[in-house]
Amino acid sequence: GESVGLHLPTLSVQEGDNSIINCAYSNSASDYFIWYKQESGKGPQFIIDIRSNMDKRQGQRVTVLLNKTVKHLSLQIAATQPGDSAVYFCAEKERDDYKLSFGAGTTVTVRA
Amino acid sequence: AAGVIQSPRHLIKEKRETATLKCYPIPRHDTVYWYQQGPGQDPQFLISFYEKMQSDKGSIPDRFSAQQFSDYHSELNMSSLELGDSALYFCASSLRDRGLNTEAFFGQGTRLTVV
Numbered sequence: 338g339e340s341v342g343l344h345l346p347t348l349s350v351q352e353g354d355n356s357i358i359n360c361a362y363s364n365s366a367s368d369y370f371i372w373y374k375q376e377s378g379k380g381p382q383f384i385i386d387i388r389s390n391m392d393k394r395q396g397q398r399v400t401v402l403l404n405k406t407v408k409h410l411s412l413q414i415a416a417t418q419p420g421d422s423a424v425y426f427c428a429e430k431e432r433d434d435y436k437l438s439f440g441a442g443t444t445v446t447v448r449a
Numbered sequence: 450a451a452g453v454i455q456s457p458r459h460l461i462k463e464k465r466e467t468a469t470l471k472c473y474p475i476p477r478h479d480t481v482y483w484y485q486q487g488p489g490q491d492p493q494f495l496i497s498f499y500e501k502m503q504s505d506k507g508s509i510p511d512r513f514s515a516q517q518f519s520d521y522h523s524e525l526n527m528s529s530l531e532l533g534d535s536a537l538y539f540c541a542s543s544l545r546d547r548g549l550n551t552e553a554f555f556g557q558g559t560r561l562t563v564v
Contacts, residue, residue, distance in 0.1 A: 381541075388549075435499050435504035436482075436497060439491040439493075441491055
């Protein structure tokens with residue numbers, strides 16, 4: 338279950354496969370981006386962040402890619418596990434701003 | 450590690466009543482954010498504070514106010530509650546490190562139900 342480029346509100350992925358979640362942002366002044374995971378009834382959980390002077394950053398099983406030219410952000414999850422089922426949000430922030438703006442979430446469902 | 454603490458976790462109020470939500474940021478964090486999240490919606494920014502001063506304002510109704518105290522905890526005061534105010538309210542905190550943004554961590558939220 339991959340979707341490249343296009344933001345989808347839902348994503349169903351087979352356990353063990355890789356997932357790609359996309360996010361488009363509109364503010365060209367944004368210079369800091371965060372991916373959050375939110376489980377039902379819980380607060381958003383920080384996954385990974387990236388600054389605008391980078392185009393790729395890797396964490397444990399996750400990679401964030403930033404394409405400033407087309408204002409696009411993606412989160413790749415390797416070897417998706419059942420515990421990865423959640424809603425994923427991207428958030429953006431300007432350098433001198435104190436507002437973290439969220440994009441539309443993507444609900445990821447992992448099939449056993 | 451200490452996280453963002455919000456209280457209460459659940460709150461039930463009647464229409465036209467007042468509610469106060471509290472947020473205790475991660476120690477040494479200098480920025481606090483408040484968000485409102487309706488069912489199936491993405492979090493909507495309400496207001497933020499940096500070093501105890503209001504720093505940015507989003508879609509916060511005039512019936513709501515917030516402040517940050519000397520110990521950095523913050524309170525969101527909501528008056529004349531309406532049914533539409535029922536939502537999850539999240540607080541987040543972050544630290545501006547040498548002028549750069551750093552990760553914002555969220556609390557577990559307060560679920561407000563207005564009846």
